[in-house]
Amino acid sequence: MSQKLVLIDGHSILNRAFYGVPDLSNAEGLHTNAIYGFLNIMFKILEEEKPDYLAVAFDVHAPTFRHQMYQAYKGTRKPMPEELRQQVPVMKEVLKAMHITIMEQAGLEADDILGTLAKKAEQEGMEVSLVSGDRDLLQIATDHIKIRIPKTKQGRTEIEDYYAADVQAAYQVTPLQFIELKALMGDTADNIPGVPKVGEKTAQALMVEYGSLDNIYSHVEEISKKSIRESLIEHKDLAELSKTLATIKTDCDLQLDYDQAKAEGFYTPEAYTLCKRLEFKNLLGRFEKNAAATDTKITENFRIIEEKKEFLDFLKKAKKQKEIGLWLITEPAVGSNTKKEELLGASVSVPDAETVFYALKREQEPGGQLSLFEEVKQTVDETAEITAALQELSSVKGLRIATFDVKRQYDYLDHSGTEQYFDILIAAYLLNPLKNDYDPESIASEHLGIMIQGKAEVFGKRSFRTLLSEERKKAAEYTCYGAWVSVKCRKVLEDKLEVAGMKRLMNEMEMPLSLVLYDMQKEGVAVRREELKSYGDALVARIEELEHAIHEQAGVDFNINSPKQLGEVLFETMQIPGGKKTKTGYSTAADVLEKLSADYPIVRDILEYRGLTKLKSTYADGLAAFIEADGRIHTNFNQTITATGRISSTEPNLQNIPMRMELGRKIRKVFVPREGYEFMDADYSQIELRVLAHMSGDEQLIDAYRQEEDIHRITASKVFHTPFEEVTDLQRRNAKAVNFGIVYGISSFGLSQDLSISKKEAAQYIEQYFETYPKVKEFIDKLVADAKNKGYTETMFGRRRPIPELSSSNFMQRSFGERVAMNAPIQGTAADIIKIAMIKVWKALKEEELKSRLILQVHDELLIETALEEEARVREILTENMKSAADLAVTLEIDLHTGKDWYEAK
């Protein structure tokens, strides 16, 4: 069988990919969509063709002969967008890393390179596939040269294939005639002028009838249509120029080195690392699968310790080190409804020496004769013994411990403080808060530039527990890597934090906070299960009524929860005017429905139904599922999720319990303190606006806060030049909306939507606002300008947020970046402040050995389960520490309440 060569038109495919794939960028702010699309297309082709050889051709940027001819004719080519231009060198880097031959030569266009190589290969008896987005290449097609044109349709890549016969079928001309067809009709994308007035249809008809350009001009007088005839005659020179432009050279002096172009060995560690850096998660699996073939992974000194005694001895010796890496693998106990993490394995890495792994005896040894009781007892004893040793190790003064995700491990470590720990998860997050997930392997790749096995590759969908029994060695190796990478990364990450000015943020804020959050999670919050149940039952009764009424009014039974069905019923079956939106059908969003609710009772019922089913599923049922054996909900506070530095809460999310509507708000009654305790809840009063006042230094805004009056009313008074006492409710509402808008990164459109006013009016409000607070305007302008210069924003405490969108040429993307640049420093600083407050409050409670506990944080609010007898002192602690968390030009004020449940305390 003949051999197969795949040739790829680099720029053309990159171009296609750029416009076909939505904008992506990695954490460095590098746009990556074209590279991603290119690789996807290339892999698809490789899989289909399984070629023997592969090469990619690029244009060199120096102008070529054909360019010059064209430029002489008409100006310059339109420039490549910046987002694409920056991807070209990276693309080449990726290809080089994959050992793929890149052909480029000054003076030659990619087309000419491709044409020449294709023809040569054909003569040598090969089958050639030429991949390009450019139909120009169709002239090269023969029975052995297939032109493949990828199209991206709705995320799927489809490829049109053209042999010579297919060109004939599609265009009624041979590939050679195709050149002249192009010359006649022109092609703006390829900068071929063509003959004016001759389009695709006319050109095709002419070519079919006369067969060639020469023949057309020989019979030009016979052409019946006057305008066409005259244009042809008048622009004969253009036709000839176009032909020259359209003709691809196939006789260039170049040679493909087939040895180097062998289609194999793509999956190199360098390429893998690059793909990691570019954050092509979908592609990584491909590398991992093929990694065995190019296995160059580092072989470190890893060892499994089987005997408990030996492991304990190792831990003892480790105490003498200055620094170790430590990683404990924990998983929730099987079949329990608690989140208590069970210790399964531990790895300790001694720098420049060895890394050991020890697995706790969790599963029955083969042939074991132990009774269940004995087995459990042994496990418990062993866990206690190992835990004690780990705690001893981790409390050694002067021993630095690098680890990954310390919050999950405090159960088994000394957690009287955090000074000894360095969490690479948190460090990686601070350096780069935009990433979706941080695992040891991606940190290793990004910060150490090495490729280690990924969790997905090792585990698949298996739990650690399963892996440990099935492939003990792999489990051990994975854990060892975690400890090894942690300690290896520590200095690198610390240096990067230092350079970025985030060292104190790391050591004095985030590390201590990890312990505060651990305690809060462990503490949990009591929930009255029966109350929650009856709340749900009450909802069901009303939901069923509404469901019946809605079906009745619609005349059909349908799923009200399906936006698709609902849209069809409302806007088609019932013919309610309200129009289309969204790509998937009619919009049934609340703001659309609200406009209709006055006229259509069914819409009102639907809105009520929506609200109630939301309460039922997300809150009544949703929360009930998270109540653990101790009668409490232990939410997870995540420290490394948000781009701005806020904490997030999951499983369940306790930061979005209903508040605004009375019915929903009642859910808060099921959150209760334990016996002998009450809830004390304090929230910051407009913390973001106060941060804005401080950071901008605007005297007017600062002065407004010094008056200790309703800030929105003062703003209204200043903005609308109305005496304070005469400010109307409407004026106040508008001023409040602008205040919020400023914090969010305002646009006049957004404000107009918010206030249901015209864009023009909204713009006017904003202008007046800026006149009132001129330094606020200066400040947010400066935020955007600085962010554009530096590529990131900063909070008062040095927390960074990169904003890659600011360099986009796409208006929407860029505007988004600008709003983010205004919002992130404000929201982020507020987040920093409450984190400081949390740490101070937590410390105070601890130092005074109080029984009261910090249990929840809701962005600007702290909830303390307060022992009744400690109320006065806790009130002082909370007030004092929240107010003094930051020293601003305005005071930090709080609203504090106590109550027998969360409803009352808020």
Add this chain to the structure above:
DNA sequence: CTGCACCGA
């Protein structure tokens, strides 16, 4: 697995 809808700050 994605889009929609909707809850909070």
Add this chain to the structure above:
DNA sequence: ACGATTCGGTGCAGA
């Protein structure tokens, strides 16, 4: 002419 306020999480439907 168009776009069109930030940060999150969860549940559901429908592919």
